[in-house]
Amino acid sequence: MSAIFPKSTDLYVRIGGAVAVLAILGGVGSFAYLSHPKVLETGYSPVQPVPYSHKLHAGNLGMDCRYCHSTVERAAFAAIPPAETCMNCHHKVKEKNPILQPVRDSFEKGVAMKWVKVHRLPDYVYFNHQAHVGAGVSCVSCHGRVDQMIEVKQVAPLSMAWCLECHRNPAANLRPAHLVTRLDWKPEGDPAEIGRRIIEEKHIKPPTNCSGCHR
Amino acid sequence: MDLVQISNQKKPTGAGKHYWRSVNELDGTAKLEGWLDQEFPAGPVNDSSRRQVLKLMGASFGLAGLVACRRPEEKIMPLSKGVEDLVPGKPLLYNSVFVHAGAAAGVRVTTHDGRPTKIEGNPDHPYSEGKATGLAQGALLNLYDPDRSKQVSEKGNESSWEKFGAFAKTHFDGVGNGDGLRFLSQRVVSPTLTSVREQALKKWPGAKWVEWEPVNNDNALAGAQLAFGNVVEAHYHLDQADVIVALDSDFLNLDSPTVLPARQFTRKRKVTEPGDAIARLYAVESQFSATGATADHRLRLRAGAIAAFTADLAALVGVGESKTLSGEKERKFLAALAKDLKANEGRSVVVAGPRQPAEVHALAHAINQTLGNCGKTVTFTQALAEPMLDGLKALAADLSGGKVSTLVMLGGNPAHDAPADLDLAGGIGKAQTSIHLAHNANETSALATWHLPEAHYLESWGDARALDGTVSIQQPMILPLYGGRSALEVVAQLAGLPSAKGHDLVRGFWQGQWPAADRERVWRKALHDGVVANTKFAEAKVTAKAPAAGAKAPGTGYDVAFHPSSSLWDGRYANNAWMQETPEPMSKLVWDNAAMVSPATLKALGATQGDVISITVGGKSIEAPVMVQPGHADQAISISLGYGRKNAGRVGDGVGVNAYPIRTTAGLHIAEAQVAKTAKTHKLVTTQEHFRMEDRPIIREATTAQYKEDPKFAEKMSEMPPIDSIYGYHSYEQGYQWGMAIDLNACTGCNACLVACQAENNVPTVGKAQVSRGREMHWIRLDRYYTGTGDEAQSVSQPMTCQQCETAPCESVCPVAATTHSPEGLNDMAYNRCIGTRYCANNCPYKVRRFNFLNWHKEDEEVQSLVHNPNVTVRMRGIMEKCTYCVQRIQEKKIQAKVEGRREIKDGEIVTACQQTCPADAIVFGNIKDPGSRVAKLRHQERNYELLAELNTKPRTTYLAKLRNPNPELA
Amino acid sequence: MADLAIKPPLAELNPPLVEGNHSYSTVTHTVSGIVERKTPKQWFIAISISGAITLMMLGMIGYLFLNGVGVWGNNSPVGWAWDITNFVFWIGIGHAGTLISAILFLFRQKWRTSINRAAEAMTLFAVACALLFPLIHVGRPWRAYWMFPIPNTDLNMWQNFRSPLLWDVFAVSTYGTVSALFWYVGLLPDLATLRDRARTRIRQLVYGVLSLGWRGSARAWRHYEMAYLILAGLSTPLVLSVHTIVSFDFAVSIIPGWHTTIFPPYFVAGAIFSGFAMVVTLMVIFRYAFQLEDLVTIKHLENMNIVMLATGSIVGYAYATELFIAWYSGNMYEKFAFLNRTTGPYWWAYWTMVSCNVISPQFFWFKKLRRNIPFMFVISIFVNIGMWFERFVIIVTSLHRDFLPSSWGYFRPTFVDVCTFIGTLGFFTTLFLLFVRFLPMIAISEVKGVMPAPGASERGQH
Numbered sequence A: 001m002s003a004i005f006p007k008s009t010d011l012y013v014r015i016g017g018a019v020a021v022l023a024i025l026g027g028v029g030s031f032a033y034l035s036h037p038k039v040l041e042t043g044y045s046p047v048q049p050v051p052y053s054h055k056l057h058a059g060n061l062g063m064d065c066r067y068c069h070s071t072v073e074r075a076a077f078a079a080i081p082p083a084e085t086c087m088n089c090h091h092k093v094k095e096k097n098p099i100l101q102p103v104r105d106s107f108e109k110g111v112a113m114k115w116v117k118v119h120r121l122p123d124y125v126y127f128n129h130q131a132h133v134g135a136g137v138s139c140v141s142c143h144g145r146v147d148q149m150i151e152v153k154q155v156a157p158l159s160m161a162w163c164l165e166c167h168r169n170p171a172a173n174l175r176p177a178h179l180v181t182r183l184d185w186k187p188e189g190d191p192a193e194i195g196r197r198i199i200e201e202k203h204i205k206p207p208t209n210c211s212g213c214h215r
Numbered sequence B: 001m002d003l004v005q006i007s008n009q010k011k012p013t014g015a016g017k018h019y020w021r022s023v024n025e026l027d028g029t030a031k032l033e034g035w036l037d038q039e040f041p042a043g044p045v046n047d048s049s050r051r052q053v054l055k056l057m058g059a060s061f062g063l064a065g066l067v068a069c070r071r072p073e074e075k076i077m078p079l080s081k082g083v084e085d086l087v088p089g090k091p092l093l094y095n096s097v098f099v100h101a102g103a104a105a106g107v108r109v110t111t112h113d114g115r116p117t118k119i120e121g122n123p124d125h126p127y128s129e130g131k132a133t134g135l136a137q138g139a140l141l142n143l144y145d146p147d148r149s150k151q152v153s154e155k156g157n158e159s160s161w162e163k164f165g166a167f168a169k170t171h172f173d174g175v176g177n178g179d180g181l182r183f184l185s186q187r188v189v190s191p192t193l194t195s196v197r198e199q200a201l202k203k204w205p206g207a208k209w210v211e212w213e214p215v216n217n218d219n220a221l222a223g224a225q226l227a228f229g230n231v232v233e234a235h236y237h238l239d240q241a242d243v244i245v246a247l248d249s250d251f252l253n254l255d256s257p258t259v260l261p262a263r264q265f266t267r268k269r270k271v272t273e274p275g276d277a278i279a280r281l282y283a284v285e286s287q288f289s290a291t292g293a294t295a296d297h298r299l300r301l302r303a304g305a306i307a308a309f310t311a312d313l314a315a316l317v318g319v320g321e322s323k324t325l326s327g328e329k330e331r332k333f334l335a336a337l338a339k340d341l342k343a344n345e346g347r348s349v350v351v352a353g354p355r356q357p358a359e360v361h362a363l364a365h366a367i368n369q370t371l372g373n374c375g376k377t378v379t380f381t382q383a384l385a386e387p388m389l390d391g392l393k394a395l396a397a398d399l400s401g402g403k404v405s406t407l408v409m410l411g412g413n414p415a416h417d418a419p420a421d422l423d424l425a426g427g428i429g430k431a432q433t434s435i436h437l438a439h440n441a442n443e444t445s446a447l448a449t450w451h452l453p454e455a456h457y458l459e460s461w462g463d464a465r466a467l468d469g470t471v472s473i474q475q476p477m478i479l480p481l482y483g484g485r486s487a488l489e490v491v492a493q494l495a496g497l498p499s500a501k502g503h504d505l506v507r508g509f510w511q512g513q514w515p516a517a518d519r520e521r522v523w524r525k526a527l528h529d530g531v532v533a534n535t536k537f538a539e540a541k542v543t544a545k546a547p548a549a550g551a552k553a554p555g556t557g558y559d560v561a562f563h564p565s566s567s568l569w570d571g572r573y574a575n576n577a578w579m580q581e582t583p584e585p586m587s588k589l590v591w592d593n594a595a596m597v598s599p600a601t602l603k604a605l606g607a608t609q610g611d612v613i614s615i616t617v618g619g620k621s622i623e624a625p626v627m628v629q630p631g632h633a634d635q636a637i638s639i640s641l642g643y644g645r646k647n648a649g650r651v652g653d654g655v656g657v658n659a660y661p662i663r664t665t666a667g668l669h670i671a672e673a674q675v676a677k678t679a680k681t682h683k684l685v686t687t688q689e690h691f692r693m694e695d696r697p698i699i700r701e702a703t704t705a706q707y708k709e710d711p712k713f714a715e716k717m718s719e720m721p722p723i724d725s726i727y728g729y730h731s732y733e734q735g736y737q738w739g740m741a742i743d744l745n746a747c748t749g750c751n752a753c754l755v756a757c758q759a760e761n762n763v764p765t766v767g768k769a770q771v772s773r774g775r776e777m778h779w780i781r782l783d784r785y786y787t788g789t790g791d792e793a794q795s796v797s798q799p800m801t802c803q804q805c806e807t808a809p810c811e812s813v814c815p816v817a818a819t820t821h822s823p824e825g826l827n828d829m830a831y832n833r834c835i836g837t838r839y840c841a842n843n844c845p846y847k848v849r850r851f852n853f854l855n856w857h858k859e860d861e862e863v864q865s866l867v868h869n870p871n872v873t874v875r876m877r878g879i880m881e882k883c884t885y886c887v888q889r890i891q892e893k894k895i896q897a898k899v900e901g902r903r904e905i906k907d908g909e910i911v912t913a914c915q916q917t918c919p920a921d922a923i924v925f926g927n928i929k930d931p932g933s934r935v936a937k938l939r940h941q942e943r944n945y946e947l948l949a950e951l952n953t954k955p956r957t958t959y960l961a962k963l964r965n966p967n968p969e970l971a
Numbered sequence C: 001m002a003d004l005a006i007k008p009p010l011a012e013l014n015p016p017l018v019e020g021n022h023s024y025s026t027v028t029h030t031v032s033g034i035v036e037r038k039t040p041k042q043w044f045i046a047i048s049i050s051g052a053i054t055l056m057m058l059g060m061i062g063y064l065f066l067n068g069v070g071v072w073g074n075n076s077p078v079g080w081a082w083d084i085t086n087f088v089f090w091i092g093i094g095h096a097g098t099l100i101s102a103i104l105f106l107f108r109q110k111w112r113t114s115i116n117r118a119a120e121a122m123t124l125f126a127v128a129c130a131l132l133f134p135l136i137h138v139g140r141p142w143r144a145y146w147m148f149p150i151p152n153t154d155l156n157m158w159q160n161f162r163s164p165l166l167w168d169v170f171a172v173s174t175y176g177t178v179s180a181l182f183w184y185v186g187l188l189p190d191l192a193t194l195r196d197r198a199r200t201r202i203r204q205l206v207y208g209v210l211s212l213g214w215r216g217s218a219r220a221w222r223h224y225e226m227a228y229l230i231l232a233g234l235s236t237p238l239v240l241s242v243h244t245i246v247s248f249d250f251a252v253s254i255i256p257g258w259h260t261t262i263f264p265p266y267f268v269a270g271a272i273f274s275g276f277a278m279v280v281t282l283m284v285i286f287r288y289a290f291q292l293e294d295l296v297t298i299k300h301l302e303n304m305n306i307v308m309l310a311t312g313s314i315v316g317y318a319y320a321t322e323l324f325i326a327w328y329s330g331n332m333y334e335k336f337a338f339l340n341r342t343t344g345p346y347w348w349a350y351w352t353m354v355s356c357n358v359i360s361p362q363f364f365w366f367k368k369l370r371r372n373i374p375f376m377f378v379i380s381i382f383v384n385i386g387m388w389f390e391r392f393v394i395i396v397t398s399l400h401r402d403f404l405p406s407s408w409g410y411f412r413p414t415f416v417d418v419c420t421f422i423g424t425l426g427f428f429t430t431l432f433l434l435f436v437r438f439l440p441m442i443a444i445s446e447v448k449g450v451m452p453a454p455g456a457s458e459r460g461q462h
Helices: A009-034 A054-060 A083-090 A098-109 A129-135 A139-143 A160-168 A191-202 B002-010 B017-025 B029-039 B047-059 B134-143 B161-173 B191-203 B218-228 B260-267 B290-294 B303-317 B328-343 B358-370 B389-400 B424-430 B487-494 B502-513 B516-529 B599-605 B704-709 B752-760 B768-772 B809-813 B862-867 B887-899 B913-917 B934-939 C008-013 C024-036 C041-067 C082-093 C095-106 C110-136 C141-147 C164-197 C201-210 C218-251 C263-289 C298-329 C332-343 C347-365 C373-400 C415-438 C444-449
Strands: B092-100 B103-112 B115-121 B152-154 B157-159 B181-185 B208-211 B232-236 B243-247 B280-285 B297-300 B348-352 B378-382 B406-410 B433-438 B450-453 B462-465 B471-474 B558-563 B595-597 B611-617 B620-628 B636-640 B670-681 B701-703 B738-743 B781-787 B794-800 B819-821 B827-829 B923-927 B957-960 B962-964
Touching: A083 A098, A129 B887, B092 B134, B092 B462, B092 B471, B092 B516, B115 B134, B115 B752, B115 B862, B115 B913, B134 B752, B134 B862, B152 B161, B161 B450, B161 B487, B181 B389, B191 B208, B191 B462, B191 B487, B191 B502, B208 B389, B218 B232, B218 B348, B218 B358, B243 B303, B243 B328, B280 B290, B280 B303, B280 B328, B290 B794, B297 B328, B303 B328, B303 B358, B303 B558, B303 B670, B328 B348, B348 B358, B389 B424, B406 B487, B462 B502, B471 B502, B471 B516, B487 B502, B502 B516, B558 B611, B595 B599, B599 B620, B620 B670, B701 B704, B704 B962, B738 B934, B752 B781, B752 B913, B809 B819, B913 B923, B923 B934, B934 B957, C024 C164, C024 C415, C024 C444, C041 C110, C041 C415, C082 C095, C082 C110, C082 C218, C082 C263, C082 C373, C082 C415, C095 C110, C095 C164, C095 C218, C095 C263, C110 C141, C110 C164, C110 C263, C110 C298, C110 C415, C110 C444, C141 C164, C164 C201, C164 C218, C164 C444, C218 C263, C218 C373, C263 C298, C263 C347, C263 C373, C298 C332, C298 C347, C298 C373, C332 C347, C332 C373, C347 C373
Parallel strands: B181 B208, B181 B406, B243 B280, B243 B348, B280 B297, B406 B433, B433 B450, B558 B636, B595 B620, B701 B962, B738 B957
Antiparallel strands: B092 B103, B103 B115, B152 B157, B152 B450, B232 B378, B462 B471, B558 B670, B595 B636, B611 B620, B611 B670, B738 B923, B781 B794, B819 B827
């Protein structure tokens, strides 16, 4: 009886099969890549109600992080400063600058500024600034060179794997606690060695079990 | 999506519309100063910034919704001006005072970003000592009750405080000398309110002020009157007594509004060495109470027969002549008891319960005096108030007589809970103008011309005298969510005082009491300490007269005794889901009350559990489901008040049976009733369905004598040889090793720990239907078992929570490693990893894991999420949860120690919520590897045993066996 | 002629596996006919009913996903109930197929040929039903994929490889895959047959694609035989491993009534038992519906009944052992667990199980009964019911009363429980109906293999 499929079908089938396999692999691969925090989370840099430049304040003017984020050593949260803090200077400096109008409004009318959160952890993660800063983990380790950012951008994936890297081997990210806000600080000598010393004297044992961060 | 759900639950997403509205409605100044005083000793801040504080608190963590495609955009809303002492995310603690049924107890309130989230006892307050009852802690939820009244209303129509102010001004100027004016309040123990009352009554000489609490201590006061000729308050010192007799008195739980008696008693029951002497407790009671369960000897006697028993006891110890009214069974008991009392003169005490008539109290006083206990185990001070029933009778008469033109009701729910024969509900209608101040628009509000929303005690200024006279200032933690006002403020307003602001009144009053020089200092100290120094009453020297005769034999009908509910008290917590779902300590009944009867009585009624019976007193009758209570007196019924509310709110409406209709002035506490079975039945739901131990060594118990003989009896009770683990053992030597020891000898099963845990760990409530399916969520439960026969049953209870097994069966079976072990010996539970196979719960031999079968927060309103502890994830549906030894508290202290550069955490620095509040100090948590720690010491006691040790689970929680101290003559 | 081929005396000892006057071509006609003939009305009626039931199941699952596991009766302490009961029940059913096609094949049991195709299909559909439950019984199904060891560099989380549930995931999915392959490879020659007999273009295309260009050349046959043999070898250990591992879900726990070493053999025997029961149920129906009495002879059914008798007795023996060990162990919790099983609140379930699984198959000792079609049909239904109850008893009665009496409870199913289970029955039936309609339900080529060699006159007629 007559053949239903021409002989060439075999070839097409084989090619089609190969293409399908490649497509699937490619799809899975690219999804895995794009959905990875390193890609998805880092680089997030929302537009803020006031174009506040960390580069200007923390970098050029050399203000200490803690001047504004004053609770970083006392609490889990590194508080965003009240408008009052801005006004300390800005009632003299640039007191007419229209860009700062929202801040002035906030101060005068008592309406809160609506800053957009950049570094966001899931709510089931209990991160504590106090503990990390106290141990000598610098701002730069997680937030990068904020003093060089005009608009703050997320540089670290803030994924669990990323946290664990440091929790398993913190030495590299430790420095004397009084230097945590010196974003440009370069250790003289082997940083790991310095880290080890600090671990020694402070008995630093970062938790790697669930309840260390999840409750 | 699940993450989003979790986040919505965990932290309050925004603080709720009402919340904001009320903040904007408030007029600042006075409350502002109050705020200043309590929070910012220095540095002026204006009202708006305070509003910002509150805003930040609620709103800053809110999700702004899925704006960005990448992630939901979150807003951070800082203050506009800095606020001293306020660090976002750091809790602040304030001392205040909680008044419950006329008894004040100091509380310490945790506020997270301005939201009160946890109530604990104030360690410096004599009636708290750092502990709080379940009710005191549960009252927190009433603050966030979405059914609270949010509106002033006139004849049911919306109105406002302004309108009411205008009305009040004209109306109360027109009442002349106040002949037709009556005030009806709850028991007043506030010195400031007392003085305001005096000013009001001076302004209106003709007016009368009546107090009413459906659950009161009138009998005790009257008894004192009878015995001593004047009304004094008796203070029992149970920690001084070796022999204690409780006459129908559940002083360990229901019959004491504070934790003090429980603390005193359990202090005297603690054992460190075999052979240590402990107090002996005799309980004579009708219902089976927590006190009866703890007693070494318990005589079940219908409430009406206890007067006779007391008379006989009095005779035997040499007070009055014997009438021997009691039956054969009682005689033996009486003889041994009297002998024991005589042998312990000056070291014994007889306590009569509030349900017993004045005569019994008088007799008890006389007995104590004869035994030389007065001044030793019982002392007296002036009383805070007079008996209140007569005043209410007079008011009722005036009302029905039409003598009352204006009736001002401050709090409470008199129309619902006043004695039925007074028909107050009817009377209120007769008054031309009636004003009712209340948290919820309740049964009484429905009858009143004006209804005013009352401020919660956490929202308002006040003060209170404890029973021993100690004064505490009540300071607000949060602005009134719904713009309510306190009784104090309302009276001041009506009386037209210069200022009607709670803060001005309270502060003004006390400034008047103190030397001008250091007023400010004293005031600050009072606020800080939660008590005003040297305000205790002086001890009153009194001598008891020979007791009046009049103890009669009990009648032939059924005795029905009315108890406050362990959950709802007199009904004021009816709309509180935490309390509704807190099991009744003995029956484990939830979301219901029932007519408790003995097995014999049940048979006599020809009924089975859940059958509805009709209880008739003087023509009036109610229908209630019957529940069998082993150890209950025969021919007697106990029923708890507070249920069967009609206008309580969404939670409390129609739950249980209203017992007030058969509660009359004649039989306010105990009445004689006719009982008949009806054809109806009602489903009763309990959190524990099986009450026998099946001969398993679960709760291990011995007499002090046996303990002396064989100190290791508890260990020996578990039979099987140790089995080995195929996984080998992890060594837990490094660092802290957390463990818990629970002393069953101290535990009274009072539920305080259960409520503490509920508040601390955001434990949801599930409602009656789900409890009946066995889905209650309590992380710590109190297992209660009966021993002995159905009639003479004894009862033991055991706090059961995650045992943090070192070789945890739950951990090895979780496919996704959501529950694993921490190096410190905790059985971690990562909610965000759990997928909900429930295998862990199946494999848990203690069945302490709880599963979110449904989304228990579906119906929550925004304001309800304000109660949540931000340091604990609110679990979504579909995941497993369980006790973690309050790991959030452990972490907090560890971080604190690190930051302070400390190597070690001191023993007792970390306390779990259950431990912190346990009135009996039965729960001790700490580092078991530190030989000096309390927990380690307890674990080394001979009584210490591991539950189900034969399974080789190596639990970190261990129990200390229970001891009883029976009288050899009765053994 | 067939009568020439087989000598009468031999026939006594070894009755023919194909009765009636059948030649290769008639076999082909009979089997392919089912697929080629116009769809009978009854089929439409049947599938519309089972389809409706399937839709109900989907509805129930949707409802479950919306509200959570709470729509079932599961509670604390009974965390698993009908969900896992159904899972184990269906997995058990799935055993007969592979056993028949693989193990019997390796043992050269020629009688398997006319039932193995249907049995394997049944296996696949049963496994499909079973696989539903591990997915839908979890609290957060959208996270169920966490049970698979997918590499993840953002969490660095692995599964807990100590958990039997994880072993389950691997065991069942492997079993499903291999069974499917085995079945499909077996189908190839018959698909080719259907292709060649196809008259419409669509049929030619569809069957053409499905038969992967099978030409029936000697070389193809040689490869085919080898592949089939290898797959048989592969799936044979799986038959034993799957249910062994399923039984670990219970045996590895510490709950009295679960924590027993007897489970693996006991579960496997039980699975084969229930599997064969289901095959009998189906075969009795379909051999009648499609007049296949000649191919699926009474002897086939009898053999299966004998297997049921054997496995049923093993199961009975296992029940007895459990009770004995519970008493002999002297372990109070074990003792209580089994006392509670036999006399506790769920006594009725236990005794239903015993009478269905242990007593009913004993009737097959009698040749008359095991060759009596209506009778064996009833018994096979009983066995199916009994085996469902076995899983229910093991799971629920062990959980509802364990160590601490304070936490004892009772399980009551909700309508969602019931409808979901009935739904899976409908789903199973639907799949099977589609199978018999569109695929040869008897392995034509294999049946021919066990027929006497054809006479010259018939060569090349198929």
